[in-house]
Amino acid sequence: MVSVVKTSFENLSKVNVKPLSFGSDNNSDVKPVPTEDMMLEPTFTNKVSSDLKTIKRLPGYVKRGMQGDPDANFYEFMQITKIPYYIGGPGLVAMILAGKNMFDIRANKAAEFNGKGMALGCALYYVATSLAQKCIDIPVKAFRGVDLNTPYVDSVATSAKTPDGISPNKIEQHKVFESADFARWDLLYNKDAKTPEDINARYNKIAHSMNASTDKTNDADNEVKPVIVSLIKQSRAWKYIASGFAVMIGVGLGNQKVMKDEFCTGMFSNFRQKMANLPKSIRNASIKNIAGTVNMKVLKPVGKSIVALWKGNEASMMSKVAGKMAIIGFLGSIIGGNISILKSTDLSKNKLVEKEEADA
């Protein structure tokens, strides 16, 4: 690739073509970007702002992708893949609702009914998937000290943009542990620290969380790295497995009759009406009722729906098996995943090799 660019620029100088114009966004609006990768503390704010930044850059990725920018990379592609992920489900619901008018008024309701089922199914799928992820991430963080969502700012060098070879870096939001093959170990060291303990502080903390007796070793980093690698793989695998069941759970729950009948039915219209008609003092009181309404219109239907999914249709063996399989599989992959991950990343029984010992 590099040779192509070079050839182009050599050629440029010879034929005296007007220097490449890189568009206004490249010259005038260039903001200085950090040239070094930087880990961010895994706080809620940092994670959210990191996600928001990625979303903000998405149109840019699409724009450059559509033009075939040689600097478009796999990371950008992966961000773009989220577009169909979030459009496809609602798209299907839209197709059902578009067919709504195919029926008379009563059947219209049926189409709406099915549309509601699919819409709830989609939403619940997204919810169940992220729930599954949280259910793996949180225990891993709590018990092993590894926050799998630790963000870092990746400063990526792009190919040369000018004849002088100026290649502006671009910024991507990554996660330190997103890759098992190339986890960013370097970012976890405290580079400015003086003592080995301080440099290794993060690794020591993780080793401690993994129940290793950290005082026996002075290279906790090398001890925990392979364990973290295995942890990344396991957690991703269990998340994927759980999300497979989450598909079943989401659409299965959403399409239970009780869910379509009761979930949020008339909740907002009633609420708005009631609120408008009430004097302020009572309004405050009725806010207390919100909890009751949520219980009635959200939690109870979900609960009933779970029971219905579990029981399945008496007449259909398949539904009984599939419903139970979805629930057992979902919970099983979360619980089993946690047990398996925490068990295999427990270093309390491993005899840590002390550095001197290892050298000898």
Next chain:
Amino acid sequence: MKITSSYSENKNIKAFGSNQTVAPETPRGYLVHENFVQGVKSTVGGYVKNAKYAVDAVNGKGNDYSVGKINDLTLRVGGVGIAAILSASAKTPIAKFMEFAGFASFFGAMSLWPKFFIAAPLKAKTGFDVNQEYVDSYGRRKRFFEDSQYLPWDLWDKKEIGKIGDKLGIPKNIENRDDHTKAKMKQIATQSTTLWMMTAGFATPLMASLMGNYISKYSEEVLKDARVKANLKKAGLEDFTKASDSVMKKIFINPLSSVVSLFTKEVDAKSPAEELKALDKAYDAVFGKACDPVFEYNQGYLLYNMSDDMMKTQYDDVKGLIVEKDLNGNVVKKIKTKNIDGVSIIGNKWKEIPNKLADILGVTPKKYKQLMKNSLTVKNGTNPDEAELLADMLIKEFGGSENKDKVQKALQKMEKVLMPSVDELESAQHVFEKKINEVKGKVDANSDLSKYIVTRHSERLADKVINTKSSWYAPVRILDIIVKHSADDINDVEKAKSFKAELRQFIYGVTPHQIHNNFDDVIKGNYSDDYRYTLGINKSFAPLCEKTKEMLGKESKLVKNVDGNTNFLWNKFYEIAGEKGKHFESICDWLGKTPQAFISDATKQTGIYHGWLKVAGLSFAALTGITLVAISQFGKSNKYNQEVYKYTNESTRS
């Protein structure tokens, strides 16, 4: 599979600064070239591999690639699970099948869209496949252009790159031509994957619903055939099929051909109208009672009655016809009753069903008979007020809250008993229909009248099956409604009004919205048994519906202004329908809706269905159009991809 690695020849390479000949590991990567069968094979193999990857990964083994692959597997397994869950609530086997078909069309659309609407046109334009896959030295299969920062170009044949360069219009006399070609390929690949992701979210649901629409249209018959075969086997009816050849011949071919030949002789000189009348008479004489809708509790069983009525020869005027004749009409021998015993056994088996249902429900067969007989009498339309009485009676019997759980459980058990029996019944119908068609083939040559008689027979056979089903399902449907309503609903005057109206409609066997929905299908010619059953419209309506469809097709202007032309439509319909129109009118009357309204609704629905198809089709076409336009622009120079070449020979610059 063809291996096109340019590396494969480099067996021995000298190590740097060493005299030793070191043999580095030979890269075993290659581009994948597969035909369809190989593709399917490796897809299946891929899932097996993914399952292994999953096992590895939960043990902390593997790498980013193998862990990522698990997602493909789990999503699809989840998809099958969804179909299984959704199909459970579907009532008919076709609907059950459609849940899986829906799943298949969704995932099908997901992979077909990028293949046929992006990669294929691009390949035609550029000569290379943007979805080209390769297998790396570790056996990992990936899209070649997946990571545009890592493209293992060594796997490509140089000649191939040259050819692609020609097709892409890369000048021939430039330095590093292959590099320019590769850069252009990379640009196009990046553009195509972006386009794929931008369009997939819209294309997949659109394509899936269009595909689903057509699958449901065409799969019904195919599926039915397969199901019938399986059911016959499962129900132990295989012998019946075998025996049917001789048994059926006796039951159908000969009496029928006898009738045909007899009446063609007799009515030759008379007017066609009289001919038909005579034929109807003869037909009724032979099949009459057996084929007419039977509303008595233990008589709704096709084979039982068919054989019984015929063989008991209760009709004197038929007696002489029950003889075996060859196709030329010569009497071979008389048929004896015992020849059809085998058939009767099956009839008796079905006869048991109401008894079983009564048993499940915990009422005596007598009581059950009484309830159901009443309901079916009402269904017959003789005395609508009885529906009211019956509704009360049923509520009293089963509506109490203390009975609810019992009835609920009974319903599920009843469903279990009915499902296989309906399958058997339908399978038998299938066998009979096949026979009738055979007969039709054989007697077609005789006259139009024979065609008429066979068609009528086939219609009546269908009616009979429908009525049998309806007599079985009536209690299930009615109880279903009762159970769904609480005691409060039943006691609340206002609620009870609508509840009873609903019940009444179900007792009648049809609800207005079912007529709305299904009449549309009847008009479109998709009159499956279920539709006809719910409609109370039988197969004899088929030609009527065909004609109505034709009429509506011709009157496309009317479809746009249905409300303004309701009367016109109804008159047209009535013109075609004749006496059947009256029957239809009486159904409408009882259900409290004018036939005009039914017709206009049906017409509207036809219009709206076509409208939906049009919108979905047009949206898809528009999306395809946009995609193709975008593709046509791919590979053009832009600010990121400048076409600046260094020519080897200045004079040939153009």
